[in-house]
Amino acid sequence: MNWWTWLAVGLAVIAATWALLVLLASRLPDGTLKDLAAFLPACVTTARVLRADPRVPRRAKLAVGLALIWVLSPIDLVPEFLPVIGPLDDVLVVALAFRYAARQVPRPVVLAAWPANPAVINRLLGSPA
Numbered sequence: 001m002n003w004w005t006w007l008a009v010g011l012a013v014i015a016a017t018w019a020l021l022v023l024l025a026s027r028l029p030d031g032t033l034k035d036l037a038a039f040l041p042a043c044v045t046t047a048r049v050l051r052a053d054p055r056v057p058r059r060a061k062l063a064v065g066l067a068l069i070w071v072l073s074p075i076d077l078v079p080e081f082l083p084v085i086g087p088l089d090d091v092l093v094v095a096l097a098f099r100y101a102a103r104q105v106p107r108p109v110v111l112a113a114w115p116a117n118p119a120v121i122n123r124l125l126g127s128p129a
Contacts, residue, residue, distance in 0.1 A: 038116045038117075039091065039116070039120065040071060040087065040090060040091070040094070042114060042115050042116035042120075042121075043067070043068075043071060043094045043098070044068060044071060044072070045113075045115045046064075046098070046110070046113045046114050046115070046121075047064045047065065047067060047068035047071075047094075047097075048068070049112075049113035050064050050101060050105075050109075050110070050113050051064060051065055051068070053105075053109060053113070055105055055106070055109055056101065056104070056105050056109065057104050057105070059104065060100065060101040060104035060105060063097045063100045063101055064097050064098070064101050066093075066097065067093050067094045067096075067097030067098070070089075070090065070093045070094075071090045071093070071094060076089055076090070077089040095124055098110065098121070098124060098125065099124070099125060099126070102125045107125070107128050110125065
């Protein structure tokens with residue numbers, strides 16, 4: 001078989017794996033696992049909304065923007081393929097950036113930007129000061 005056949009087979013396997021993961025994630029019951037599966041995509045959406053909001057100060061936008069770049073970057077401190085601990089560096093950076101931003105802007109602004117379950121962001125941000 002030619003190299004391009006192997007490439008096509010590899011890409012088909014990757015696409016099928018992603019499709020299966022999306023299907024399985026959509027079938028998760030409401031609760032912790034579904035919240036965890038939606039966490040990083042919700043963080044990316046929240047970061048984009050906060051960066052566009054004029055009520056967010058520049059230093060908070062910078063922190064959220066750096067966290068967004070960190071999540072989207074293919075370079076990680078802990079490789080993503082490691083089970084459980086793979087995405088922890090992304091989660092930690094996002095959590096610290098959002099907690100910092102939440103101290104700089106009114107809490108309702110951050111809550112309005114969060115597209116997922118509000119209990120998750122409330123737990124991440126901690127009790128309001």
